[in-house]
Amino acid sequence: MPMNRQWVLDHHPDGPATPATWRLEDAPMPEPGPGQILVRTRWLSLDPYMRGRIAPGANYAAGVAPGEVMQGGGVAEVVASNHPGWAVGEMVETMAMGWREHAVLDPDRPGTARANRIPPGIPPQASLGWAGMPGLTAFVGLTEIGRPLPGETVVISAASGAVGQVAIQIARLMGARVVAIAGSDDKLAHCRDLGAAEVINHRTADIGAALDAACPGGVDVFFDNTGGPIHDAVMARLATHARVIICGRIAVVDQPADRDIGLRASSRMIVTRARVQGLVVFDWWHLRDAALSRLAQWHRDGHITFREDVLEGFERVPEAFCRMMAGANFGKQLVRL
Known part of the structure; x- marks a missing residue:
């Protein structure tokens, strides 16, 4: 009987996840209904x-x-179909893939579980990066929440990551001046190549002093992908009527939530009249098709480029997750099977 390998959660981690957080199991091969x-x-x-x-x-x-x-999301090839609209050999992207070698999908399910065809001219894995959920996150964060005006200063943390790379380029297309924060000189060089005017290495720089030098007029839009000390430093330097997009907290995600209190910024919010909004991209899934069409056009016009970090083999999925959480990846973290 053919079997289907899958990674299941072994236990909830106390602190950072390790490869032992998951275990590899065999399950019966699923059959489509x-x-x-x-x-x-x-x-x-x-x-x-x-x-x-x-x-x-x-x-x-x-x-x-x-x-x-x-x-987790993934890209897969149809190997059997009981759906009139899908043929064997077609490629599908879905957030409902999970860490398994085979899966049964319901193509007509709405929302984030939907099965999506890969648009022509787009590499399949790009639908997991700039042409997928990370690209949509950057697009919504800037066009719907941050809305930078030409000449305004946009600070982006984790700027070389899957969301940050796209955010740099969208902010530049909107006429903003971008300050990118990342954790290595190589990553910062990439951010400059994408159009960042100033870069800050959060591992080696005094973040506050670096922000003062890079943002003498304050920060108009902050795309926060990390939380933690970077968040605190930027929040203390917001310009009047700044907009803050709280997208991620990877710097503090392994801490208990009640410890992630950040800067006591209420007085600063009064002075600057800043707007702070959390971003969960799944709330904006209704904009997905229109946003990805716009991103695809920018890519065709040469305005969107993207870096990927690929590990090979199903056995390396937990390893890939852990290196991504530790910031060891350079670009969008993927595993190719």
């Missing part, structure tokens, strides 16, 4: 939001219990 398709995984996406899915506490979406297949 009426209106369903069977797919074979080709690419898996590793993203910081997944850390919240393996925490025992409440989150904005249901988490993964020990013994359950790890959640």
Whole structure:
């Protein structure tokens, strides 16, 4: 009997996840029912939001219990179809893939579980990066929440990551001046290549002093992908009527939530009249198709480029997750099967 390998959660981690947080198991090969398709995984996406899915506490979406297949998006090839609209050999992107070699999908399910065709001219794995959820996150964060005006200063943390890379380029297309924060000189060189006017190495620089030098008029838009000390330093330097997009907290995600209190910024919010808004991209899924069409056009016009960090082999999925959480990746973290 053919078997289907899958990574299941072994236990909720106390602190940073390790490869032992998951275990590899064999399960019976699934069979598609009426209106369903069977797919074979080709690419898996590793993203910081997944850390919240393996925490025992409440989150904005249901988490993964020990013994359950790890959640995550991926790209797969249709190997059997009982759906009239899908043929064997087609490529599909979905947030409902999970860490498994094969899966049965319901192509007509709405929302984030939907099965999406890869648009012509786009590499399949790009639908997990600039042409997928990270690209949509950057697009929504800037065009719907941050809305930088020409000449305004936009600060982006984790700027060489999957979201940050796209955010730099969108901010520049909107006429803003970008200050990129990342954790190595190589990553910062990449941010400059993408159009950042100033760069800050958060591992070696005095962040506050560097921000004072890079943002003499204050920060108009802050795309916060990290939380932690970077968040505190930028919040203390907001310009009047600044907009803050709280997108990620990878710097503090392994700490208890009640310790992540950040800067006591209420007085600063009064002085600057800043607006602070949390961003969970799944709230904006109704904009997905329109946003990705715009991103694809920018890519065709040469305005969007993107770097990927690829590990080979299903056995390396937990390793890829852990290196992404530690900031060891350079670009969007993917695993190719």
